[in-house]
Amino acid sequence: MKKYFEVALGIVTSRGGFLEVGSMATAAQAGAGFGYQLLWPILLGTICLIFLMEMAGRMAAICHHPLPSAVRERFGFNYFVIPLVAQSAVDFLVLSSEVGGMSLGLQLLSGIGFQWWAVPSAILVWLLLWKGNFSWIEYGVSFLGLLTVVFVVAAVKMKPEWVAGARGLVPSLPRHDKIHYWFLAVSILGATISPFLFNFYSSGAVEDEWDEKDLGVNRATAGFGMGFGGLISMAVLVAAAAVLHPKGMEVEKFEQIALVVSTPLGRWGYWIVAAGIFIACLGAALELSLDAAYVYSQCFGWAWGENKSARDATRFSSIYSLFILVSPILLLIGVDPMKLTMFSMALTVVILPFVVLPFLVLMNDPQHVKEHRNGRIGNTVMFLVIVMAAVLAVVAIPLEIFGGK
Amino acid sequence: MKNEQIHLVRDVLDHLMIDKKDDSMGRVDGMVIVDEEGKQPKVLELQGGIVVLGERLGKRIGRWVRLAAMKWGLVRGKRTRVAWKDVRWIEIEVKVDVDGDQTPALEWEHWLGENVISKLPRSK
Amino acid sequence: MRRWILIILALALAAAGCGQKPDEVVEEGSKTVDSWKKTLEMVCGQWVEYRVPTLYVKQMLKAAEEVLGKKLRDLEKLGRNEEAQRVMRKIHRLRYWIESHQKELGEADAAKRREILNAIPSDAEGP
Numbered sequence: 001m002k003k004y005f006e007v008a009l010g011i012v013t014s015r016g017g018f019l020e021v022g023s024m025a026t027a028a029q030a031g032a033g034f035g036y037q038l039l040w041p042i043l044l045g046t047i048c049l050i051f052l053m054e055m056a057g058r059m060a061a062i063c064h065h066p067l068p069s070a071v072r073e074r075f076g077f078n079y080f081v082i083p084l085v086a087q088s089a090v091d092f093l094v095l096s097s098e099v100g101g102m103s104l105g106l107q108l109l110s111g112i113g114f115q116w117w118a119v120p121s122a123i124l125v126w127l128l129l130w131k132g133n134f135s136w137i138e139y140g141v142s143f144l145g146l147l148t149v150v151f152v153v154a155a156v157k158m159k160p161e162w163v164a165g166a167r168g169l170v171p172s173l174p175r176h177d178k179i180h181y182w183f184l185a186v187s188i189l190g191a192t193i194s195p196f197l198f199n200f201y202s203s204g205a206v207e208d209e210w211d212e213k214d215l216g217v218n219r220a221t222a223g224f225g226m227g228f229g230g231l232i233s234m235a236v237l238v239a240a241a242a243v244l245h246p247k248g249m250e251v252e253k254f255e256q257i258a259l260v261v262s263t264p265l266g267r268w269g270y271w272i273v274a275a276g277i278f279i280a281c282l283g284a285a286l287e288l289s290l291d292a293a294y295v296y297s298q299c300f301g302w303a304w305g306e307n308k309s310a311r312d313a314t315r316f317s318s319i320y321s322l323f324i325l326v327s328p329i330l331l332l333i334g335v336d337p338m339k340l341t342m343f344s345m346a347l348t349v350v351i352l353p354f355v356v357l358p359f360l361v362l363m364n365d366p367q368h369v370k371e372h373r374n375g376r377i378g379n380t381v382m383f384l385v386i387v388m389a390a391v392l393a394v395v396a397i398p399l400e401i402f403g404g405k
Numbered sequence: 406m407k408n409e410q411i412h413l414v415r416d417v418l419d420h421l422m423i424d425k426k427d428d429s430m431g432r433v434d435g436m437v438i439v440d441e442e443g444k445q446p447k448v449l450e451l452q453g454g455i456v457v458l459g460e461r462l463g464k465r466i467g468r469w470v471r472l473a474a475m476k477w478g479l480v481r482g483k484r485t486r487v488a489w490k491d492v493r494w495i496e497i498e499v500k501v502d503v504d505g506d507q508t509p510a511l512e513w514e515h516w517l518g519e520n521v522i523s524k525l526p527r528s529k
Numbered sequence: 530m531r532r533w534i535l536i537i538l539a540l541a542l543a544a545a546g547c548g549q550k551p552d553e554v555v556e557e558g559s560k561t562v563d564s565w566k567k568t569l570e571m572v573c574g575q576w577v578e579y580r581v582p583t584l585y586v587k588q589m590l591k592a593a594e595e596v597l598g599k600k601l602r603d604l605e606k607l608g609r610n611e612e613a614q615r616v617m618r619k620i621h622r623l624r625y626w627i628e629s630h631q632k633e634l635g636e637a638d639a640a641k642r643r644e645i646l647n648a649i650p651s652d653a654e655g656p
Binding site (some may be wrong): 301310318 | 418430431458499522523
Binding site for chain 3 (some may be wrong): 078248249259262
């Protein structure tokens with residue numbers, strides 16, 4: 001019974017970090033601009049993520065070393081310095097976006113401009129990491145983030161065109177605004193297959209002291225948890241497609257996202273979505289801060305762990321403190337949170353090949369995964385993800401320049 | 406250690422060093438191999454630290470890192486050195502018979518604890 | 530190494546220099562003003578029905594003003610382009626509506642709210 005409860009809790013809370021400012025912004029823009037046509041990158045991204053998360057959890061459970069640590073050991077510092085530098089830049093930008101998302105959630109709740117909330121939001125993130133432990137983040141905040149299920153309720157209430165929605169799950173060519181369409185497709189994939197998600201998941205598996213007995217839990221959590229997160233992302237797109245697209249409305253400001261819930265659900269829907277946005281972005285900000293600290297600590301072999309006190313892992317806690325300290329800067333100098341988010345999602349895609357390629361090697365290395373190596377399906381999926389990631393990395397920046405709005 | 410083959414690059418380089426108190430003391434960032442004429446080359450010591458990493462990235466970067474470490478570093482660019490004779494076992498981690506607190510490896514860890522963390526509100 | 534840096538710099542400069550054509554700027558400006566007009570109609574429509582709080586309407590008006598102001602600046606760079614002038618007039622009308630009603634939102638009762646909603650400029654108005 002305890003095991004089933006653990007699995008259920010894991011599924012419900014593992015979508016924490018999945019639905020965040022990037023996935024909300026890209027899905028809303030996609031739904032408003034192209035109706036149901038861009039459901040397929042969310043589906044594709046979710047399937048890829050499920051495989052990657054399961055592998056990250058499996059490796060951590062077998063060798064008790066998380067992904068960044070294993071990449072450093074297997075590929076050396078000369079290779080690892082590339083994802084280290086790239087991920088530092090992306091983590092900073094995405095963390096700034098998430099603090100922006102938190103601030104916008106608070107703006108929706110209070111009416112006070114988001115820039116006033118940037119520093120208090122960052123302080124809250126820091127306090128939760130400083131005073132809390134891994135369970136708080138894994139269960140507490142993620143559980144509250146279930147408020148984002150309001151997007152699913154809103155989508156269903158709008159009685160969307162299910163047939164058109166089903167067609168949107170299959171890749172199709174855009175009828176207009178071709179460059180913007182592909183920019184959104186790339187951004188959605190970047191928002192979905194975020195390296196911080198599987199770095200965080202594998203480090204969390206080590207913090208939770210997973211071992212071979214937990215492989216079943218890992219599979220269920222990765223599969224159903226990420227599936228659940230993907231479903232909520234799709235709901236954002238479907239709701240935007242049903243509410244905004246018929247009127248030809250584009251999403252240029254994050255505040256417009258509240259309309260996709262207030263239209264079918266009214267005032268209570270507005271308050272819930274505002275709170276949900278705040279909490280979802282808070283969860284993602286916590287994960288991103290920890291991810292930066294995990295990557296640095298595991299790269300250089302420092303003591304690490306959210307369950308450790310700051311005195312027992314001083315460099316680890318200093319890194320996440322530093323990232324959180326600088327996270328409000330871009331917002332305070334006036335960078336638009338929506339533009340920051342779209343830019344950082346496209347950039348996430350650029351570092352994807354550097355993170356996923358070593359993964360393929362590690363999942364076939366008996367030193368790390370013993371007899372739990374990838375089968376043919378796993379390796380095929382990984383190979384396809386690497387090819388896709390390489391293509392996306394090449395086209396992401398030109399699309400950002402010519403197709404980003 | 407058992408009399409067995411050790412693949413230095415695969416099994417030692419870049420792996421985590423665990424000291425005699427079971428604490429992490431950084432990674433094996435480099436190794437020194439002694440090559441005396443007429444004798445089998447042998448590993449003299451394992452090295453760790455930012456200066457060692459800088460050298461791995463290239464001569465120019467290595468020089469900049471060394472100068473920066475000497476100017477601003479707590480241990481002025483001193484490397485962590487662990488003699489090969491102090492290596493106890495090698496699995497995914499490298500266990501060494503050394504107290505990490507007595508090496509440069511944990512200087513920043515201690516300094517941050519005493520000068521920054523202790524001045525902030527008490528953590529969990 | 531130096532050759533690669535020069536190539537990357539050249540590409541970056543080329544990309545930076547690839548500004549939008551005038552008719553693309555006008556088309557984007559037109560889409561933006563139409564989109565925000567419909568957004569404000571939707572927001573105010575829900576506000577009249579008490580489905581969204583007044584603080585949300587204030588935020589949306591402020592957001593609209595910001596976006597429309599930026600589009601206006603982009604269109605002003607096109608000079609005496611006739612189509613650009615037409616879109617700019619639409620933007621000015623909508624911004625005038627925002628400026629006129631921003632301060633009245635707080636005390637608006639149901640009738641006042643409907644009045645504000647009905648005052649949103651339609652496409653037929655003006656030259």
